[in-house]
Amino acid sequence: MIPSEKIRGRVLVLKPEGRLDSNTVNAAETELFSHLEKGETRIVLDFSNLDYISSSGLRLVLMLGKRLSLKEGKLALCGLKPHIREVFEISGFISILTVVGTRQEAEAVVGG
Amino acid sequence: MTGRTLSLRLPNRLAAIARTAEEVARFCRDRHVPEATVGHINLALDEAITNTIEYAWPDGGEHEIALSLALGDDEIVAELSDDGIAFDPLKVPPPDLDADLESRPIGGLGVHFVKTLMDDVAYRRENGRNVLTMRKRFVPEGARP
Numbered sequence: 718m719i720p721s722e723k724i725r726g727r728v729l730v731l732k733p734e735g736r737l738d739s740n741t742v743n744a745a746e747t748e749l750f751s752h753l754e755k756g757e758t759r760i761v762l763d764f765s766n767l768d769y770i771s772s773s774g775l776r777l778v779l780m781l782g783k784r785l786s787l788k789e790g791k792l793a794l795c796g797l798k799p800h801i802r803e804v805f806e807i808s809g810f811i812s813i814l815t816v817v818g819t820r821q822e823a824e825a826v827v828g829g
Numbered sequence: 830m831t832g833r834t835l836s837l838r839l840p841n842r843l844a845a846i847a848r849t850a851e852e853v854a855r856f857c858r859d860r861h862v863p864e865a866t867v868g869h870i871n872l873a874l875d876e877a878i879t880n881t882i883e884y885a886w887p888d889g890g891e892h893e894i895a896l897s898l899a900l901g902d903d904e905i906v907a908e909l910s911d912d913g914i915a916f917d918p919l920k921v922p923p924p925d926l927d928a929d930l931e932s933r934p935i936g937g938l939g940v941h942f943v944k945t946l947m948d949d950v951a952y953r954r955e956n957g958r959n960v961l962t963m964r965k966r967f968v969p970e971g972a973r974p
Contacts, residue, residue, distance in 0.1 A: 738843075739843045740844050740846060771875050771876060771879070772939040772941075775938060800865070800868050804942075807942060807946070808924075809927065813928075
């Protein structure tokens with residue numbers, strides 16, 4: 718289960734833990750998309766408890782971003798550890814997704 | 830510090846990748862390989878092994894992937910081999926890193942990571958096996974001025 722929290726009734730903050738890789742991505746995908754099916758359109762991914770991400774995890778983040786963008790929703794990422802930020806940079810995702818430093822910034826971007 | 834090589838055999842199951850990463854990290858840390866280098870090697874290995882598990886054996890079944898690591902003074906060489914169908918990951922076209930969110934295709938990233946994170950990557954087909962060799966140079970921990 719990915720810990721989640723609803724902020725001010727409109728922003729859903731998801732805080733995945735541990736590894737987001739080929740072995741864990743299917744379960745994470747099912748969970749993320751069940752939130753979308755329930756109508757969530759403003760999502761923050763708080764990665765401060767995430768230790769590892771591979772291209773499988775990045776693909777999921779990209780899919781989520783695409784789905785939300787189709788629904789005119791918003792996605793922001795925050796709390797990336799330096800080695801995780803590096804993976805986002807290598808993939809080029811850092812420039813097509815909204816990546817900010819703190820949870821407060823992410824909630825402001827998505828909630829506004 | 831003991832031997833400078835590590836040989837592992839892992840099953841073609843995705844759950845084996847995290848356990849392999851722990852063993853690789855232990856081997857490297859005991860031998861003063863910098864943390865960032867260990868992270869890069871493990872990510873490249875994960876991407877390569879994931880591709881092998883997902884594509885090498887279309888009929889499924891249980892198979893083994895062999896991993897060997899050889900550590901020099903300032904470089905580490907990882908070799909992965911499997912008896913799956915011939916597949917040269919270096920021929921996978923690179924992803925378009927400049928495409929925007931809507932048009933960015935999903936996929937092609939794993940091989941891009943391997944090429945970007947490693948200093949040298951080579952593929953060969955040998956005796957009915959895929960052999961991928963990845964080389965990464967580093968400045969040994971404690972050797973910095």
